[in-house]
Structure formats: C-alpha cells, structure tokens
Amino acid sequence: MTDALWDELDAFVRNEVGLGAKKLLSPSTRLSEDLGQTGDDANEFIGRFFERFGVAPGDFDFHRYFLMEGEGSLYSLFQRVILRKPHSLAREPITLGMLQQAALDKRWQSHKLAAVR
Secondary structure, rough: OOHHHHHHHHHHHHHHOOOOOOOOOOOOHHHHHOOOOOOHHHHHHHHHHHHHHOEEEOOOOHHOOOOOOOOHHHHHHHHHHHHHOOOOOEEEEEEEEHHHHHHHHHHHHHHOOOOOO
C-alpha cells in the first residue's frame, strides 16, 4: 500500500507544484525549501492535500511550518524592534515523507510526524 500511496502523493505534488517528470522527489524533499511552497501557495497546497488524502488537520499549525505571505526580514524586524515581540523566520520543514505518513494515519500529528523527517 505504501508504494501505491507514494505514487499517488508523487503525482499530487507534481500536479500541485507544476513539476515535470524529471525532478526527483523523495521522502526527504521539503515543501518550502525544495519545492518553493510558501505563504498563500503553501496554505492552498496543504488544504488540497488534506482534502485529497482525507487527512484530518489534527494539531496542524500553519505558522509552525510556513511563513505568512509577506512575512520576511522587514516584518521580523518590525515585530522585534517596534512591537518588542519575539519573532523568528525559522520554521520546521515539512517533508514528503511527513505527508505520506499523515496520509497513512489519516490525521496530522505533529509530534509523530517530527520523527519522520
């Protein structure tokens, strides 16, 4: 079942991101860093992933994994200097292996998926 699920996930990702067949995807491929999914694009991608694979969002927190649209260096500086709020641009990566495990479990469980990376 895992091979069939991987093939389905691979096809989904290629379609959503607009990748050709030549780009090699693996369980360690990261959505943001390797496939450029950030901001609104990432939000739409994840929503379609949950729907397509019947995954309950569970404890999924967008801000744990992705920056918001327009959230860059200037935004971070504004938060830290003007508003005196801690802010970091660092986010945890989401890998295709994590998506595959979530699809198998049918639920997003951050603590479990963190070990999949």
